[in-house]
Each structure stands twice: as C-alpha cells, then as structure tokens.
Amino acid sequence: xxxxxxxxxxxxxxxxxxAIAGLYASGVNAFPTQTGEKVIPWLDQPTENPNPAVxxxxxxxxxxxxxxTPNDKFFxxxxxxxxxxxxxxxxxxxxxxxxxxxxxxxxxxxxRPRQEVVFTVECSGNHGFPFFTGGIGNARWxxxxxxxxxxxxxxxxxGIEVVFFGTDKGDVEIRDIKMQQNxxxxxxxxDAMNPGNLLCYEMNGASLPTPNGFPLRLIxxxxxxxxxxxxxxxxxxxxxxxxxxxxxxxxxxxxEEEHNGETRWIETSVGRARIKSxxxxxxxxxxxYRIIGAxxxxxxxxxxxxxDQTPWKPAIIDHSEEAxxxxxxxxxxxxxxxxxxxxxxxxxxxxxxxxxxxxxxxxIAKKHTYWESNGQVTRxxxxx
Ligand SMILES: Nc1nc2c(c(=O)[nH]1)N[C@H]1C(S)=C(S)[C@@H](COP(=O)(O)O)O[C@H]1N2
Ligand SMILES: [Mo]
Numbered sequence: 001x002x003x004x005x006x007x008x009x010x011x012x013x014x015x016x017x018x019a020i021a022g023l024y025a026s027g028v029n030a031f032p033t034q035t036g037e038k039v040i041p042w043l044d045q046p047t048e049n050p051n052p053a054v055x056x057x058x059x060x061x062x063x064x065x066x067x068x069t070p071n072d073k074f075f076x077x078x079x080x081x082x083x084x085x086x087x088x089x090x091x092x093x094x095x096x097x098x099x100x101x102x103x104x105x106x107x108x109x110x111x112r113p114r115q116e117v118v119f120t121v122e123c124s125g126n127h128g129f130p131f132f133t134g135g136i137g138n139a140r141w142x143x144x145x146x147x148x149x150x151x152x153x154x155x156x157x158x159g160i161e162v163v164f165f166g167t168d169k170g171d172v173e174i175r176d177i178k179m180q181q182n183x184x185x186x187x188x189x190x191d192a193m194n195p196g197n198l199l200c201y202e203m204n205g206a207s208l209p210t211p212n213g214f215p216l217r218l219i220x221x222x223x224x225x226x227x228x229x230x231x232x233x234x235x236x237x238x239x240x241x242x243x244x245x246x247x248x249x250x251x252x253x254x255x256e257e258e259h260n261g262e263t264r265w266i267e268t269s270v271g272r273a274r275i276k277s278x279x280x281x282x283x284x285x286x287x288x289y290r291i292i293g294a295x296x297x298x299x300x301x302x303x304x305x306x307x308d309q310t311p312w313k314p315a316i317i318d319h320s321e322e323a324x325x326x327x328x329x330x331x332x333x334x335x336x337x338x339x340x341x342x343x344x345x346x347x348x349x350x351x352x353x354x355x356x357x358x359x360x361x362x363x364i365a366k367k368h369t370y371w372e373s374n375g376q377v378t379r380x381x382x383x384x
Contacts, residue, residue, distance in 0.1 A: 030292045030318045030331040031065050037285045043341065043380040047130045054078060056211060058134025064280040064294065067321040067329060068118070069137035071204050076211035077123055077135065079246065080170030080183055083231050087215045092199070096163075096237035099154030106215050109199055112144040117196060117221060118323035120296045124224035124251065124270040127373035133278075136296075138326050141219045143200035147193045150237075155189060159237035162192035163244075164218050164229040172245050185229050186242035187220070196221030196325070199232070221325055224270050224372070226251050256366040273297040274374040275356050277348035279305070282334070282381055289334040289383070291315075295348035295356075296327035297374060303330045306345045307337075315346070337383045345378040 095101040123135030166183035198219040213230025220227035251270040277295035304312040315330040364375035
C-alpha cells in the first residue's frame, strides 16, 4: 500500500471497517448499474466475427449487467445448419442397446418430472483474442432428467456409450470419403446417468429458442458447450466408444506433457468445463472505479485480480444471485488508478484449491489446439 493510502486507511480505519462490514452484511452487488455509472471500453476489442454462419450473438463483455443472460443475447453455435423444427411432427427416439426402445413426443417429455438448473455454458473454442471471447452465457434451463428415461428404456449390460444425435446435418469428409452426417456427440453410460443431465425444453422461462435447440436439447451439466447437443432427434446406446467428427477428429485438445524427461503428445476429446474467470468491464462512478467480472467452470472459492504487475488482490463475490453451476459475478474497487494504460488480469481459485492457470503455465503454453483455453485473461484499458 502506498504511504499516503496507508495513512488514510489508519485515519479512516474504523469508518472503512464499518463500511466493509456493512457491505459484507448486505452483500456487494456488482449489478445493477449504479446511477451515473459509465463503462470504460477495453482497448483490446475482438476483431470482426470470422465465421458468422457458425458463431452468432456473442456475449459483449462490457454489456454484462445481469446474472442471467437474456435469451436474445445468448450466444449460439451451429456447426451445420440451424434447423427449424415443427414440434407437432417431432419426437425423440431412444434406442440401440436397450430392452424397451422409447419414442417420446414433446408432450410426453413435458409430462415427466420437471427439473431446473442455472448453468453457465461456455464454448470450448472460446479461446480469447483476437476473435472469439464471447462464447458464454448463463441461463436457467428446465427439462426432465435423462437418467430415469435411460432406466425406463433399460440399458443392456453391453451398452457403454450413449450417443446424442441432432437433427442438423452437414458435409463431413475423412480421407476420400464424403458423408452427410447428423451432428453427434456421446458420453459414457456412467456420465450420461449424472442426475444433473436434462432433456431441456425451456430456457429462462420461455420455450427453447430455435438457435439454442428447439424443441429439445441436452443440458450436460458441468460440460463444455459441445456436449450440450441441440435439436435432439435420437439417443442411441452402443457397445463401443463413439468417434464422430465432434468427438474425436475435431474438438480435440492436443497437449505436450513431460513424462520423465520425455515429451508425450496427449490428445483428448473436449470434455468437462475447466476453471476460468475473466474481467468483464471497468466502470466509473464519479471518481470511483470498479472492476467487475465472472468466474465459472468449477466450484469457485475466490477470485483474485492483478492490476499491472502489482500483487494479486481478492475480489468480492456477489452473493446476491448465485447458483451451484452458474458463474460467480465478482467485483473489485479500484482506488485511484493513475491516468494512462493499465492491464487487468483475473484468476479463479476453486474450493479444492485449483488455480486458473497463467498463460505461460505449461498446461496452456504447451496446448497446441485452441480448445479448452482456460488460461488467465488479461485486458487492457486506458484511464484518462
Ligand atoms: N445439434 C447441435 N448441437 C450443438 C451444436 C451444433 O452445432 N449442433 N453446437 C455445440 C456447441 S459447439 C456449443 S458451444 C453449444 C452452444 O450452445 P448454444 O448455441 O445454445 O449457445 O451447443 C452445442 N450443441
Ligand atoms: Mo462450442
């Protein structure tokens, strides 16, 4: 602490402590916007979307001002087409290695027990600047749990893999073989039975919007976006691991690891979400500055912020709106920033002591595909 600030702190000590106690008691709310609050735009801005057919409606970090992302602001990713489905002629098939194949209409699914979860979905390709940083959103999803449906269908002992097929289709090529395939992702039977997985028909109280999978999508709780299959058409239980384009040929993370002095190249299919945080915006109210951000991907214990090369400071988590599987909104008051350019970096720490890795951590620096990029995010800003 600079001397002047230290002296001020001692002089005003009791008042400051009382204020902090008050803040903690009432909970520090990062939102809503305070009157007269201005957002100072970051100097680093994403470039134009290079693939607007695939990526739509990214989160604009400076605009983050609600815990729940409204449906019309929620990002949408489609690798193939975005099908418009007539719910009257639609149904979901559950088959493969099951005793009793099922065919469920939307009404059948809605008649089953309803379960809701607030879950932050991030695209595993949300790898940062220059072009993809806004592939994330937080919604309240409602549907019916998947596990009892698999139980009702009666998965045979040989059924180890559960494949989720979307209605959307695209051209896929491997070697000289050209195919038209439906979007498909799978999970082990054990992972599919997670009681948090939902066959989801509702997003933030409205029926699932078309870009997000109408009429039904999988909510794969705790997984990166890719596992949350939209426009569901069929669930098939199989007896071998499944190796579709989006399981094994793309959405593959390639890392160099050191094992007893040897380099080993490890290729894994994108899977569960990883601990991450990002500064969302810097606000100014009169002479006061505040850094606000989000942290997600693991049970978050705390978030720390580094301004320029100064020591990490603890941010305050906003407990006014939270949910177990949702991002945590945090803030840090930034006292008397000096005019000029600054960097702002955040790191999340989980309840099990995992720390979001720095960009030069081998976990990130030796990762050769952009998937699962959970390194610390540094933003640049000018204070005038
Ligand atoms: N059927 C289908 N499901 C899909 C996709 C897709 O292209 N087709 N994209 C996936 C990817 S890559 C992500 S990040 C999430 C995004 O969900 P959202 O579009 O609702 O934001 O959906 C996943 N589910
Ligand atoms: Mo994604």
